Every structure is written in C-alpha cells, then in structure tokens.
Amino acid sequence: MTLTGQGYVALGAQAAPAKGVRKDNPYHDERGRFTTADGAGGAASRGTKLKEHTAQGGVPDEENRGEEEPADPLAETRNQQWGDAVKTLRALDPKNTHLSYATAPDWVPTDKDIANINAEIAKVAVKRVTDYVMPGGHMIGTPGGGPDVRNLPGGTKAAEAAFNYLRVGGTPYSGEYPGEMVVLPENTGWVGLRINDENVPTVDVNVPKALGSTRFHFPRD
Amino acid sequence: MKQINEIAAGFLEEAAHDYVGLWAIAPTVRRDLGLSSNEQVKARSLDIVRILLDHGLLPGTYLKTGFHYWNERDPASIIARIDKEWDPARGDPPLPHPICWFTTKQPQQ
Numbered sequence: 001m002t003l004t005g006q007g008y009v010a011l012g013a014q015a016a017p018a019k020g021v022r023k024d025n026p027y028h029d030e031r032g033r034f035t036t037a038d039g040a041g042g043a044a045s046r047g048t049k050l051k052e053h054t055a056q057g058g059v060p061d062e063e064n065r066g067e068e069e070p071a072d073p074l075a076e077t078r079n080q081q082w083g084d085a086v087k088t089l090r091a092l093d094p095k096n097t098h099l100s101y102a103t104a105p106d107w108v109p110t111d112k113d114i115a116n117i118n119a120e121i122a123k124v125a126v127k128r129v130t131d132y133v134m135p136g137g138h139m140i141g142t143p144g145g146g147p148d149v150r151n152l153p154g155g156t157k158a159a160e161a162a163f164n165y166l167r168v169g170g171t172p173y174s175g176e177y178p179g180e181m182v183v184l185p186e187n188t189g190w191v192g193l194r195i196n197d198e199n200v201p202t203v204d205v206n207v208p209k210a211l212g213s214t215r216f217h218f219p220r221d
Numbered sequence: 222m223k224q225i226n227e228i229a230a231g232f233l234e235e236a237a238h239d240y241v242g243l244w245a246i247a248p249t250v251r252r253d254l255g256l257s258s259n260e261q262v263k264a265r266s267l268d269i270v271r272i273l274l275d276h277g278l279l280p281g282t283y284l285k286t287g288f289h290y291w292n293e294r295d296p297a298s299i300i301a302r303i304d305k306e307w308d309p310a311r312g313d314p315p316l317p318h319p320i321c322w323f324t325t326k327q328p329q330q
Contacts, residue, residue: 146235147228147249175317176284183317190316196239197288197324204244206316212248213316215239 075108082109085117088169093124122186148214159201159218163193223253229272240322247313259309283322
C-alpha cells in the first residue's frame with residue numbers, strides 16, 4: 001500500500017512502489033509502517049498544524065496562536081487497531097500485498113482503512129485453514145469413521161503441530177470447551193485441540209462459511 | 222444428494238468413537254441436503270437428532286470436566302430443549318456454543 005491523497009492504496013496495479021519501498025522490508029514500526037534500520041520515519045507530532053511563515057520569514061503570533069487542530073480523539077485507538085491488524089496479517093501471510101505500503105509520518109488510518117485490512121485478514125485466515133485442510137480441494141488424511149472425520153498419523157505431536165498452524169492469528173477462547181480452542185481472526189471460525197474419549201488427540205475445525213465442520217483424529221502410534 | 226437416514230448413519234458411526242456435537246451436525250446437514258435456509262437446517266438437524274436418540278444416544282454438555290448428561294432423557298424433552306436454545310437467526314450452532322453433544326455411553330450409576 002502507498003499513501004495517496006485519498007489514503008493508502010495497494011501497491012501494484014494501482015500504484016508503483018515508491019523508491020526504496022519494497023515488500024518484506026524487515027524494518028517496520030509498531031504500526032507496521034516502513035522505517036529505516038534506525039527506526040526513523042515513524043514518529044511525528046500529530047494533530048498539530050504546521051506554523052505558517054510569512055513572506056518576511058516571521059511567524060505572526062496572533063495568527064498562529066491557538067491554531068492547533070483538536071487532536072483526533074480516536075486516532076490512538078485506530079493506530080492501535082491498525083498495528084494489531086498488520087501484525088495479524090503478517091503472521092498469517094507475510095508476503096501479502098497489503099503489507100507493502102508506505103505512509104506519511106503523521107498518517108492515521110481511517111475506519112475504512114481498518115475495515116479493508118480486516119476484510120483481507122478474514123479472507124486470508126479462511127484461505128489458510130482451507131488450504132491446510134483441503135489442499136487442491138481434497139481433504140487431507142483418510143476416512144475416520146463418520147462424515148467429515150479424517151484420520152492423520154503422528155499422534156499428539158502431529159495434532160499439536162496442526163493446531164499450532166491453524167491457530168495463527170487467532171485469539172484464545174476462554175469459554176467452555178473440552179480442550180484448547182482459538183477464535184480465528186475476524187471471527188471466521190474456531191479451531192480446537194482436545195483428547196477425545198478414546199484418548200485420541202483430536203483437532204476440531206469449524207469455519208462456517210468455508211469448510212463447515214471437520215474433525216481430525218491423530219491416533220497415537 | 223444424501224438422505225437424512227444416510228447422514229444420521231454417519232453420525233452414529235462417529236458416535237461409536239467420539240462425542241458428536243450439534244456444531245458438526247448442522248453444517249453437514251446444510252451441505253449434504255443443499256440447504257440455505259437456517260430454519261430448514263435446524264429442522265432437518267432435529268430430524269437427525271431424533272434418529273440419534275432413537276438409537277440410544279444421550280445428550281450432554283461436553284466440558285473440560287468431562288461429559289455432563291442432560292437431565293432430559295425422553296426425546297420430546299430433549300428436542301424441546303434444543304429447539305428452545307437454537308435460534309436460527311444466529312446461524313448454525315458453532316463449536317464454542319454447540320448446544321449439546323451426543324454420546325453412546327450410558328451414565329455410570
């Protein structure tokens with residue numbers, strides 16, 4: 001993304017990358033903006049209108065006094081939301097084109113910017129789970145006895161590895177569940193890890209708008 | 222398209238090895254019967270539940286502390302409770318709020 005007069009837009013079809021801006025730049029500030037190695041480029045005063053200089057080079061105090069624009073009361077919240085969203089998207093899909101953007105130092109994301117990146121997160125989160133569960137459109141594993149039940153080898157370690165892959169970007173669920181569960185980004189679904197009644201490590205996947213429900217059993221070796 | 226009995230048979234098979242939750246039944250009914258209406262998914266899922274109950278499965282709440290059987294034991298009461306707790310306007314019962322799970326095991330006396 002790059003900042004335009006209208007906000008940020010994705011690099012690529014809409015805009016050419018700015019010189020020195022490229023994907024996978026390892027230097028990002030806490031908001032996900034590109035910085036230099038020393039972290040420059042991020043901090044700037046916000047909500048302060050630049051003082052206007054007169055033709056004589058002076059600053060007419062009367063004119064500039066009290067010209068500070070009222071700070072956007074939601075700017076900090078939106079910055080936090082944006083930073084969190086960038087972190088989530090980077091965790092899910094480090095090469096996502098939405099991560100290639102540059103902004104002016106005092107840029108504050110709009111609600112629309114945040115909605116856009118969250119929509120991308122939802123799309124990527126569902127794709128990540130779908131690609132794992134159904135690579136090439138075919139369910140992984142072997143029939144496990146019952147609709148949408150699949151068996152996979154590897155026991156506990158494999159079950160934990162699958163759960164840890166699928167849980168990326170998710171939020172731990174604190175409610176009742178007979179194991180450990182996370183809510184997938186943007187509430188796109190849930191993934192749980194439990195030991196079933198036959199002592200078999202089991203991963204429950206529930207992504208209503210893409211996969212429905214699937215259970216993976218990892219019989220112990 | 223699968224028939225109700227065929228779908229139920231799959232869950233009976235699954236219940237022999239693991240608890241079966243409504244969170245798993247509803248999406249399967251939706252997909253296998255090609256339904257889009259939440260009300261229809263609920264109605265056909267309850268048909269599946271009736272078959273499971275006819276085969277002796279018991280409902281309960283499945284928590285970290287184990288499987289807690291419902292007090293309701295007769296099918297009419299069980300269906301009534303599920304019907305009351307399932308608001309189709311909110312979609313299918315999700316994994317965190319599955320309403321109930323089913324097991325083939327009888328409670329220990």
